[in-house]
Amino acid sequence: QVQLVESGGGLVQPGGSLRLSCVASRSIFGINVMGWYRQAPGKQRELVADMTSGGSTNYADSVRGRFTISRDNAKNTVFLQMNSLKPEDTAVYYCNFRRSSRSLGDYWGQGTQVTVSS
Numbered sequence: 001q002v003q004l005v006e007s008g009g010g011l012v013q014p015g016g017s018l019r020l021s022c023v024a025s026r027s028i029f030g031i032n033v034m035g036w037y038r039q040a041p042g043k044q045r046e047l048v049a050d051m052t053s054g055g056s057t058n059y060a061d062s063v064r065g066r067f068t069i070s071r072d073n074a075k076n077t078v079f080l081q082m083n084s085l086k087p088e089d090t091a092v093y094y095c096n097f098r099r100s101s102r103s104l105g106d107y108w109g110q111g112t113q114v115t116v117s118s
Contacts, residue, residue, distance in 0.1 A: 002028055002107050004095050009112030016116070017083045022095030022109055024076035032100045034071050034078035038091035038114075048093070049080065062088070085116045 008020040020036065035050025035058075049059045049069040057069055068081040078095055092111040099105040 002026060002097075004097060004107055004109035006093065006095050006109040006112040009093060009114045011115045011117065012085055013118050014086060014116055016085050017081070018085065018114060020080040020082065020093055020095075020112060020114075022078045024097060024107070027076055028097060028105065028107065030099050030105065031097045033096075033098050034069075035096045035098075036069065036078070036080045037094045037096055038089075039094070039111075040088075040091040043091075045094070050096070051078070082114070085114075087116045090114060090116050 003025040004022050006020060006022045008018055010018060012018050032053050033050050036048040037045050038048050039045040047060055048063055049057065049067055051057045051069045051071050059067065066084045071078045091114060093114050094111045095109040097107045
């Protein structure tokens with residue numbers, strides 16, 4: 001069973017930065033998209049950013065220009081650089097590795113808490 005392990009969450013003041021990392025326990029054949037989602041208390045899980053194996057990226061409007069997603073395919077790792085953090089970015093952040101069709105492979109990490117507060 002593949003495991004995705006996130007790290008890098010924590011408490012940061014507004015305007016600060018954090019870098020999240022997510023590594024898979026082993027290589028997963030055919031992974032096309034790596035991404036990050038988040039879920040705040042009382043809200044649905046939402047896409048933050050994702051990136052295809054070809055390098056195409058997709059960002060939520062709320063984070064575009066502040067967050068940057070990157071990936072290291074050789075190391076089965078995806079990163080999320082978060083700058084200019086706001087209190088509304090507070091959430092549990094989950095990484096996701098999937099094939100082009102989720103029905104063919106869809107893997108999730110356990111989540112890492114990000115809290116933006118003064």
